Amino acid sequence: MTEEILRVENLNKYYGDWQALHDINLTLHKGEVLTLLGPSGSGKSTLIRCLNGLETFSSGAIYFKGKKINGSSKTWQALRQKIGMVFQSYDLFPNLTVIENIMLAPVKVQKRSEKKVRAEAISLLKRVELDEYVDTYPRELSGGQKQRIAIVRALALHPEIMLFDEVTASLDPEMVRGVLQIMADLAKKDHMTMIIVTHEMNFARQIADQVLFLEDGKILENTSGKEFFAHPQTDRARDFLTSMDF
Numbered sequence: 094m095t096e097e098i099l100r101v102e103n104l105n106k107y108y109g110d111w112q113a114l115h116d117i118n119l120t121l122h123k124g125e126v127l128t129l130l131g132p133s134g135s136g137k138s139t140l141i142r143c144l145n146g147l148e149t150f151s152s153g154a155i156y157f158k159g160k161k162i163n164g165s166s167k168t169w170q171a172l173r174q175k176i177g178m179v180f181q182s183y184d185l186f187p188n189l190t191v192i193e194n195i196m197l198a199p200v201k202v203q204k205r206s207e208k209k210v211r212a213e214a215i216s217l218l219k220r221v222e223l224d225e226y227v228d229t230y231p232r233e234l235s236g237g238q239k240q241r242i243a244i245v246r247a248l249a250l251h252p253e254i255m256l257f258d259e260v261t262a263s264l265d266p267e268m269v270r271g272v273l274q275i276m277a278d279l280a281k282k283d284h285m286t287m288i289i290v291t292h293e294m295n296f297a298r299q300i301a302d303q304v305l306f307l308e309d310g311k312i313l314e315n316t317s318g319k320e321f322f323a324h325p326q327t328d329r330a331r332d333f334l335t336s337m338d339f
């Protein structure tokens with residue numbers, strides 16, 4: 094069995110009196126890809142944000158490589174370098190160039206050698222075919238390019254797990270494929286451990302080792318990708334797949 098990277102036990106999350114997540118349990122091993130699927134408002138973003146400390150949770154526990162995460166901000170600060178996150182909105186710093194965006198945290202936070210970080214950033218940019226934009230500002234890039242840079246920026250921190258929250262949702266259709274291809278490459282070639290929230294069902298089917306299907310903050314199905322797409326067990330999941338034209 095490969096190493097356990099992340100385990101969530103009985104996680105509950107309230108916004109005020111209202112419960113957004115109910116008793117969430119999941120386990121993810123090194124190199125596995127988990128996709129979080131479910132209708133709008135089912136709690137996918139809330140869950141992924143709890144996993145990197147952007148949201149607090151009300152009860153339950155999260156373990157990173159077997160170690161329980163205590164909720165202190167210091168613990169999260171250290172952990173966040175191991176947990177790469179890419180959002181729907183690219184969140185690049187507008188006043189920094191592409192290379193400055195990528196190098197900022199590895200140099201300033203991780204205190205790694207500037208020369209090495211730069212060389213690595215350039216090789217990552219080559220990989221996503223954007224090395225000619227090293228000194229460009231984000232405003233001069235397309236949405237798809239910005240999203241590829243956001244992925245590179247997260248990878249430059251050498252994360253042990255990558256979280257992707259609807260990273261193609263605001264992209265023009267012709268930009269989507271390039272971004273999904275990079276994510277597929279990370280899974281297949283780098284064996285990156287990943288959690289992906291996506292509405293791209295064909296992509297999810299290709300990439301998911303594990304699927305969690307959420308509705309109203311509850312896990313209705315937790316199964317292999319193969320099983321979920323071939324034989325969804327619940328009417329809700331079948332309806333969802335139909336509504337996604339799948």
Ligand SMILES: Nc1ncnc2c1ncn2[C@@H]1O[C@H](COP(=O)(O)OP(=O)(O)OP(=O)(O)O)[C@@H](O)[C@H]1O
Nearest residue numbers: 108113131132133134135136137138139140259290
């Ligand atoms: N900060 C907040 N305060 C109160 N309620 C919130 C907050 N954030 C999210 N919610 C509610 O929690 C529920 C789950 O939202 P969440 O964004 O996690 O769903 P989702 O599955 O990611 O949806 P989508 O696919 O539309 O992004 C929704 O009903 C939402 O309105």
